[in-house]
Amino acid sequence: MLHEKIKQAKWGDKVLQTISADLQKELPGLKGFSFRNLKNMRQFFEAYASLPIGQTVTAKLEPVTKRQTASARLQPLKKGRQHLPQIRII
Numbered sequence: 001m002l003h004e005k006i007k008q009a010k011w012g013d014k015v016l017q018t019i020s021a022d023l024q025k026e027l028p029g030l031k032g033f034s035f036r037n038l039k040n041m042r043q044f045f046e047a048y049a050s051l052p053i054g055q056t057v058t059a060k061l062e063p064v065t066k067r068q069t070a071s072a073r074l075q076p077l078k079k080g081r082q083h084l085p086q087i088r089i090i
Contacts, residue, residue, distance in 0.1 A: 002015075002016065002038060002041060002042045002045070003042055003045055003046060003049075005019070006042065016035050016038045016039055016042070017035050019033075020033055020034055020035045020037075020038050
């Protein structure tokens with residue numbers, strides 16, 4: 001919308017300043033619509049408008065079924081005294 005409004009406006013119309021002021025007046029508690037932010041939004045749109053926007057590669061991957069981790073498959077230790085192998089230090 002910003003891009004279209006600016007294209008239709010005449011030089012010196014201060015389109016972004018006007019839209020910024022209108023949004024801030026209409027939505028007083030909502031932040032992010034300063035002149036500078038609107039200018040950045042417009043520049044971002046113009047820089048990336050020709051690129052297709054789609055899902056990320058990871059979003060296209062098949063879902064993985066949940067599997068137990070190796071540690072979850074270990075047998076619980078028996079209560080009582082555990083006999084550990086003896087290590088000899090030479």
